[in-house]
Amino acid sequence: MQRKEFLKKIASRFDIDEEVVIGLSRPKRVVEVNFTIRRDNGELMEVTGWRVLYNDARGPGKGGIRYAPYVTREEVENLAFWMTIKNAVVDLPYGGAKGGVRINPKELSGRELEEVSRKFIDAIYDVIGVDKDIPAPDVNTNPKVMSWMIDEYVKISRKYDVGVITGKPVNLWGLKLREISTSLGGYYVLKTFLEHYNKDVKTIAVQGFGNVGMNFAKIAYDNGYKVVAVSDSKGGVYDPNGLDINRVIEVKRKTGSVVNYEGAKKISNEELLELEADLLVPAAIENVINEKNVDNIKAKYILELANGPVTPEAERKLVDRGVYIIPDVLANAGGVYVSYLEWLKNKGAFMTEEKAREALEHGMTSAAKSVFELADEYNSTLREAAYGIALKRIESAMKYRNYF
Numbered sequence: 001m002q003r004k005e006f007l008k009k010i011a012s013r014f015d016i017d018e019e020v021v022i023g024l025s026r027p028k029r030v031v032e033v034n035f036t037i038r039r040d041n042g043e044l045m046e047v048t049g050w051r052v053l054y055n056d057a058r059g060p061g062k063g064g065i066r067y068a069p070y071v072t073r074e075e076v077e078n079l080a081f082w083m084t085i086k087n088a089v090v091d092l093p094y095g096g097a098k099g100g101v102r103i104n105p106k107e108l109s110g111r112e113l114e115e116v117s118r119k120f121i122d123a124i125y126d127v128i129g130v131d132k133d134i135p136a137p138d139v140n141t142n143p144k145v146m147s148w149m150i151d152e153y154v155k156i157s158r159k160y161d162v163g164v165i166t167g168k169p170v171n172l173w174g175l176k177l178r179e180i181s182t183s184l185g186g187y188y189v190l191k192t193f194l195e196h197y198n199k200d201v202k203t204i205a206v207q208g209f210g211n212v213g214m215n216f217a218k219i220a221y222d223n224g225y226k227v228v229a230v231s232d233s234k235g236g237v238y239d240p241n242g243l244d245i246n247r248v249i250e251v252k253r254k255t256g257s258v259v260n261y262e263g264a265k266k267i268s269n270e271e272l273l274e275l276e277a278d279l280l281v282p283a284a285i286e287n288v289i290n291e292k293n294v295d296n297i298k299a300k301y302i303l304e305l306a307n308g309p310v311t312p313e314a315e316r317k318l319v320d321r322g323v324y325i326i327p328d329v330l331a332n333a334g335g336v337y338v339s340y341l342e343w344l345k346n347k348g349a350f351m352t353e354e355k356a357r358e359a360l361e362h363g364m365t366s367a368a369k370s371v372f373e374l375a376d377e378y379n380s381t382l383r384e385a386a387y388g389i390a391l392k393r394i395e396s397a398m399k400y401r402n403y404f
């Protein structure tokens, strides 16, 4: 479904003014930049990138920058729209934005990546700012990349406005909590879900064992849940009695994959998704639950830590069968939530790691409650309710500001 049609459906369901749909159907600003970098072999390489500010009714733009060989302007616009919704779902005082640079980071040396990062910041310097638009890490970018970016920004501006970029290293104005924030935020959302609907989860399967999947598996395991299966791009392992997640992490670190964990059954990624487990946590890539496998999915609950892991067609079938899907725009918003706390700290707020953890728990729990309550009130899916809350908040900001 096209963005506009989907928004229209949400607007009519939750009594939201159709003009909001018009306001949200196109990005406010799209900046395309072209520059060159010098490869280590002396050749010039041409690079294209984008920074999209989708909407700023609720505040400055906020969203990560991804590096990938397949990034397009359209993809960055879609992701910036997604950030507009996500930031509103968890009630952050931000609009939505996203950036993308079309490079293959695996083919570049560290020095070449640094040159790309600094030149991209040079190129988008005029449209970003601590109170204008605030980038962060995304696919293939990390705290190291953010440190090059913030250094470049500070060198150009000659001011320590370090909140302009979040997801920075801990010892360079960052927050340690950022490393596990998406997973911990997802865990708080899950806890709130189980309490609100009076449900119980005994077994969990996690697809993807990177930053998000690994940390989620560890948090769930440390809190007494039985994580029966995990996987990465090479495959997965399954033990109905529960895996020792600390040992899985060690195996992943030493050998590069969870498949080398001994004492459990080896399974494929497809098998993992179709296991008998109460909760399925896709934490790898998009569209993994689709029309092909939806009839074989046995989980009662799905916590979307990855972005867009369930296709709309599959969602319809799952919802009809009574499966609860806790949507990405709520479930994985813990990362941007802690980015917000880092931004506050950089603006001078008193922010310890303990305080940040408390704020994350409070923020994610209250966002989740609002979504579940709205879903109950309108008898909608959790995704519809999350979009409903976001649109109501954006509508209100647009009206107060006389946006049109």
Ligand code: NAD
Binding pocket: 182, 207, 208, 209, 210, 211, 212, 213, 231, 232, 233, 234, 269, 283, 284, 285, 286, 305, 306, 307, 332, 333, 335
């Ligand atoms: P990551 O690169 O650290 O980890 C990805 C994991 O997925 C790896 O274990 C990889 O082996 C596995 N994987 C890749 N292809 C796979 C496949 N075809 N089948 C099964 N597993 C596969 O990435 P991440 O930061 O953990 O992000 C995971 C997902 O969460 C992405 O969808 C990302 O957009 C989303 N997300 C991440 C954050 C964050 O803070 N990192 C925030 C919001 C959303």
